[in-house]
Amino acid sequence: MTTLAEKVPASATSSRWENARRGFYRFRNSWLSIAGLLIVLVLFIIAVIGPSIVPYPEHVAGSVSTATRFQPPSALHWFGTNELGQDVFSLVVAGSQISLLAGLAVVAVGALVGTLVGAVAGYFGGWTDEVLMRLADLKLTVPSLILAMAVAAALGPGILNMVIAISISWWPGYARLVRGEVIAKKEEMFVQAARALGAGTGRILRRHILPNILTPVIIKMSLDMGFAILTVASLGFIGIGVKPPTPEWGSLLSIARTYMPDYWWTAVFPGSAIFLAVFGFNLLGDGLRDVFDPKARR
Amino acid sequence: MILRIENVTKDFKVSHGPLARATHFTALKDVSLSVGKGESFGLVGESGSGKTTLTRLILQLDRVSSGRILFDGTDLASLSARDLRHLRSRIQIVFQDPYASLNPRMTVHDIISEPMEIHQDTLGLNARQRTDRVVELLELVGLGGQHLFRFPHEFSGGQRQRIGIARALAVRPEFLILDEPTSALDVSVQAQVLNLLHELQAKLGLTYFFISHDLGVIRYVCDRVALIYRGEIVEQGETERIFEAPESDYARLLLSAMPEPDPDRSPFRPPAASAG
Numbered sequence: 001m002t003t004l005a006e007k008v009p010a011s012a013t014s015s016r017w018e019n020a021r022r023g024f025y026r027f028r029n030s031w032l033s034i035a036g037l038l039i040v041l042v043l044f045i046i047a048v049i050g051p052s053i054v055p056y057p058e059h060v061a062g063s064v065s066t067a068t069r070f071q072p073p074s075a076l077h078w079f080g081t082n083e084l085g086q087d088v089f090s091l092v093v094a095g096s097q098i099s100l101l102a103g104l105a106v107v108a109v110g111a112l113v114g115t116l117v118g119a120v121a122g123y124f125g126g127w128t129d130e131v132l133m134r135l136a137d138l139k140l141t142v143p144s145l146i147l148a149m150a151v152a153a154a155l156g157p158g159i160l161n162m163v164i165a166i167s168i169s170w171w172p173g174y175a176r177l178v179r180g181e182v183i184a185k186k187e188e189m190f191v192q193a194a195r196a197l198g199a200g201t202g203r204i205l206r207r208h209i210l211p212n213i214l215t216p217v218i219i220k221m222s223l224d225m226g227f228a229i230l231t232v233a234s235l236g237f238i239g240i241g242v243k244p245p246t247p248e249w250g251s252l253l254s255i256a257r258t259y260m261p262d263y264w265w266t267a268v269f270p271g272s273a274i275f276l277a278v279f280g281f282n283l284l285g286d287g288l289r290d291v292f293d294p295k296a297r298r
Numbered sequence: 299m300i301l302r303i304e305n306v307t308k309d310f311k312v313s314h315g316p317l318a319r320a321t322h323f324t325a326l327k328d329v330s331l332s333v334g335k336g337e338s339f340g341l342v343g344e345s346g347s348g349k350t351t352l353t354r355l356i357l358q359l360d361r362v363s364s365g366r367i368l369f370d371g372t373d374l375a376s377l378s379a380r381d382l383r384h385l386r387s388r389i390q391i392v393f394q395d396p397y398a399s400l401n402p403r404m405t406v407h408d409i410i411s412e413p414m415e416i417h418q419d420t421l422g423l424n425a426r427q428r429t430d431r432v433v434e435l436l437e438l439v440g441l442g443g444q445h446l447f448r449f450p451h452e453f454s455g456g457q458r459q460r461i462g463i464a465r466a467l468a469v470r471p472e473f474l475i476l477d478e479p480t481s482a483l484d485v486s487v488q489a490q491v492l493n494l495l496h497e498l499q500a501k502l503g504l505t506y507f508f509i510s511h512d513l514g515v516i517r518y519v520c521d522r523v524a525l526i527y528r529g530e531i532v533e534q535g536e537t538e539r540i541f542e543a544p545e546s547d548y549a550r551l552l553l554s555a556m557p558e559p560d561p562d563r564s565p566f567r568p569p570a571a572s573a574g
Contacts, residue, residue, distance in 0.1 A: 136326075189398035196357045197413045198386035207412070211403040 023291045033287025039280025047100045059086035060094040062245030070263045080265035088266060092249040092273050096249045102163055103229040107221050109167040114174020116191030119205055123183030136172035144169035145234055163243050166209040166231050177220060181213035189245045215292040226278035233274050249274050300473055300505050301333040306365035308351055325351040327529045340520030342515050348529040349509045353475050357391060358382060369410040390466035395476040396458035400450040406461055407432050409448045413468040435464040456462040456487035475507045478513060517541055525549055
């Protein structure tokens with residue numbers, strides 16, 4: 001009993017910290033998760049400080065130097081130069097900002113809208129549920145890239161429009177996930193207890209149901225980040241994403257496509273960046289799932 | 299009489315798919331009983347007999363199909379949402395399962411102070427006073443201030459049930475529904491919790507509506523008892539009277555099924571052992 005008493009956490013924060021420490025221990029046991037976390041961290045650091053450390057900031061802004069077109073990778077140009085003589089390394093590093101920002105925005109907006117819709121549908125049930133979920137099903141019948149293309153084409157190019165377009169095709173996944181979780185959780189005794197206490201719908205959803213279903217949502221967000229970046233790049237690739245000269249991985253790849261295979265470096269490096277980002281976020285998502293859901297562990 | 303249940307019937311519609319016609323399942327049939335202020339009223343029945351349905355009706359988590367439930371003279375069904383919320387501070391419940399009935403993401407402090415937040419307008423406590431009251435409640439149920447910021451999973455079953463009791467008492471209720479509060483606990487812990495409930499009743503003047511399938515517990519705690527079988531009350535009266543002279547067949551059946559506390563008369567022991 002004395003040993004127990006000594007371990008009593010002094011506050012809610014220290015108790016949460018203890019839980020987080022145990023979770024991180026499980027996370028640390030898998031080197032793939034750590035690799036994912038490192039890749040993601042490095043990507044974010046590059047996205048934040050990248051534009052100020054690139055060797056040729058003028059190329060990022062859109063200036064060209066035709067004298068140095070299609071130079072292969074060298075000490076001067078790590079990733080070579082493209083058809084306009086721009087340094088590919090500078091463009092790829094600067095492009096990380098758009099890709100990560102847009103991916104993050106898509107996932108955040110999708111998760112926010114989806115959680116809201118799913119929570120309302122799951123909690124109220126009946127007609128509300130029917131209408132909202134049929135709407136989500138309807139959305140799921142249309143391939144997301146096609147819908148995003150249509151929306152982006154209708155709204156016109158631009159980062160914000162692209163984020164809106166992809167988010168529209170992104171929320172139903174979250175809505176379905178959250179709806180299922182809410183339906184399971186609303187029958188839990190502690191939710192019934194809160195209702196018996198006289199807690200209103202808002203309080204029950206906010207304090208009792210949502211905190212208990214946040215884990216799968218966070219895991220899905222992490223797994224989705226990779227796909228969101230890929231979708232952003234896809235829209236860039238087909239030319240309805242970000243307008244040049246703003247560097248973006250998808251559009252860099254799209255332009256480089258015509259110069260394959262002779263000037264391979266113009267395509268390989270933006271492509272590798274996309275691959276690395278998707279790979280990193282997937283590893284991180286898998287790692288998080290293992291931490292939060294011990295049953296799914298190998 | 300603080301609680302009067304008059305001819306309450308509860309039907310559930312059972313759907314058999316879109317083509318078949320829905321049938322009705324009657325969970326409670328013409329149930330009438332009344333509970334006096336300050337007494338301990340026991341409701342005994344097997345699983346599926348309608349005990350939990352009745353508690354859900356009293357708590358207004360479900361609506362009656364017909365009949366009335368009067369609390370302190372007012373029909374619960376006639377109350378506005380606002381008055382119902384106010385009334386909820388007077389009726390509280392302790393749940394059977396101390397593991398499922400506490401939110402795993404909330405600290406003990408938040409769990410116990412939440413009822414006070416909800417009934418802020420009735421109680422009028424600020425955040426500091428609420429925390430003081432949480433500590434006071436924890437001490438009342440045999441825990442202490444050192445448990446304030448721990449999470450439910452850090453406690454044993456008996457301790458969690460004490461937290462559940464503290465939560466129920468937070469809004470100073472008059473009427474406490476105890477839905478098999480000890481059935482998920484070890485026998486030794488059961489006795490501690492029952493003794494705590496007994497002390498609290500004497501100290502706070504509570505009325506208990508005690509639901510159980512354990513006749514030993516009921517006899518230990520309750521002044522009066524009602525037996526419920528398949529949604530109908532088969533017998534009700536003074537606890538001693540029912541245990542000494544049961545009138546209905548079901549009551550006799552239940553009493554004969556009670557395990558004998560004398561180990562020498564256990565059917566699991568060979569007769570030779572009982573000779574010595």
